[in-house]
Amino acid sequence: MEDSHSIIVETMPSSVVNPSPTTVVEMLSTMDNAHSIDIDSASSGPQDPSVSKEVQNLLQKINAGSSALVKGSEVGRKQLLADATALCLTLETPIETLLRITWSQSTFYAVLKIAVDVNLFEKLGENDSSPKTIPQLANLTGMSVELMGRMMRHLGAMGVVLELEDGLYAPSRLAKNLTIPVYRDTVVACFDMQGPALSNLPKYLAQTGYRNPENPVDGPWQYGHKTPLHFFDWLVANPKTFSAFNNHMSAYSQGRPSWMDPDFYPTEERLIKGFEAGIDSVLLVDQAGGLGHDLEELCRKLPHAPGRLILQDQAKVIETVKVDLDPRITPMAHDIFTPQPIQGARAYFMHSILHDWPDEKCRDILRHLVTAMKPGYSKLLINELVIPNRGAHPATTGLDWLMMALMSSSERTEKDWTDLLQSVGLTVVGIWTHSPGTESLIEAVIPTILDDLSVTSEPVVP
Numbered sequence: 001m002e003d004s005h006s007i008i009v010e011t012m013p014s015s016v017v018n019p020s021p022t023t024v025v026e027m028l029s030t031m032d033n034a035h036s037i038d039i040d041s042a043s044s045g046p047q048d049p050s051v052s053k054e055v056q057n058l059l060q061k062i063n064a065g066s067s068a069l070v071k072g073s074e075v076g077r078k079q080l081l082a083d084a085t086a087l088c089l090t091l092e093t094p095i096e097t098l099l100r101i102t103w104s105q106s107t108f109y110a111v112l113k114i115a116v117d118v119n120l121f122e123k124l125g126e127n128d129s130s131p132k133t134i135p136q137l138a139n140l141t142g143m144s145v146e147l148m149g150r151m152m153r154h155l156g157a158m159g160v161v162l163e164l165e166d167g168l169y170a171p172s173r174l175a176k177n178l179t180i181p182v183y184r185d186t187v188v189a190c191f192d193m194q195g196p197a198l199s200n201l202p203k204y205l206a207q208t209g210y211r212n213p214e215n216p217v218d219g220p221w222q223y224g225h226k227t228p229l230h231f232f233d234w235l236v237a238n239p240k241t242f243s244a245f246n247n248h249m250s251a252y253s254q255g256r257p258s259w260m261d262p263d264f265y266p267t268e269e270r271l272i273k274g275f276e277a278g279i280d281s282v283l284l285v286d287q288a289g290g291l292g293h294d295l296e297e298l299c300r301k302l303p304h305a306p307g308r309l310i311l312q313d314q315a316k317v318i319e320t321v322k323v324d325l326d327p328r329i330t331p332m333a334h335d336i337f338t339p340q341p342i343q344g345a346r347a348y349f350m351h352s353i354l355h356d357w358p359d360e361k362c363r364d365i366l367r368h369l370v371t372a373m374k375p376g377y378s379k380l381l382i383n384e385l386v387i388p389n390r391g392a393h394p395a396t397t398g399l400d401w402l403m404m405a406l407m408s409s410s411e412r413t414e415k416d417w418t419d420l421l422q423s424v425g426l427t428v429v430g431i432w433t434h435s436p437g438t439e440s441l442i443e444a445v446i447p448t449i450l451d452d453l454s455v456t457s458e459p460v461v462p
Ligand SMILES: C[S@@+](CC[C@H](N)C(=O)[O-])C[C@H]1O[C@@H](n2cnc3c(N)ncnc32)[C@H](O)[C@@H]1O
Pocket: 232, 249, 250, 287, 288, 289, 290, 291, 312, 313, 314, 317, 334, 335, 336, 337, 350, 351, 352, 353, 356
């Protein structure tokens, strides 16, 4: 382990590494913080007996858990990933962790966005992904050779491209996926939306006395982006980012367990059974359903499901819905803050909608649905994250902070959900959760004496 002084000197500019006698005095007087930390102990690594024991424990857990992959268990895979991440953190020294966050990852995000902007991954994939040199890639993308070299070295260091011998590069699995529009647009949309909002968030919170942001039209988003517009109105005014955002929303669920999977929410028993068939009967209204990917999935996974399916969203989104949607799906422009035109459907579904809005706005949205719901028949299905009080997944807590930065809203705990729904006269019948870090399915109804409210909120874990 390096000693504390060598660590400090390594991070100093060269003028300070060989200081004159006066600068040494000045330097020491400004180094109070560094001296007050016992860097030797703070930097302890795997050689430290307690750390080494932790590493051994984690390695054992990883070994034991690896059979989960063979069995194809999603919960097991998630646990393996959590243990492997914990192993990396345990192996890293504090400064390695900090440099990873502040140097490697912060720049990686920008470099990834630049790579997507110049279509690097499409170019890497040309000619059956045959390995390519830096000058070739520079030529294909219009970048200078020097800049391309710096970009490929960082992407190689971060594992996004494969560095072969003789200065040749090939795409990794992620690089190949980054040629798929919904994945590449995840980088585009998130970078453009998050950048100004997140980088100004510390300043915003300091200036507002560290209050929880709750105003969606005067919050961190408006402060960071220097705009009076709500996040969604800003998107409508910025069509390129809006289109990328819609693609990002389609990508968001890729490869994740879905509420309509057989081992998640019992659709047959709780949604389809009891459906009242009629000429125009609606099985499910997907309110603010984006481009309709959830309903298309439902058509694929539940081909025998009866009734009509209604896809609603803002007019601007509905205009861009593809024409060859499944014929059972009817697209319809609808503003969630106005009365719901479809009355008495079997279910009203919302995926990642209520987390966009603070409680007061959610109550406005929910009241319109309660008015449309038929007591004893209609169900409200909410597909959202439910944050556990302890052991929350970092994707969940990270999204909670993003919701704050973008919309002054939040992810919710089980109690938050129950309280919110109760406040508009709805009762939570059950909460189904598949695996950590993924969205749950919350079922709520207008309570009647005939309802079976006996379903518990025990997670259904395969
Ligand atoms: C986070 S996205 C979720 C989309 C979709 N449910 C999904 O899970 O992919 C939020 C959606 O709310 C829609 N939206 C925002 N404000 C709306 C409004 N006032 N009325 C209807 N839809 C709205 C947006 O256009 C966007 O499609």
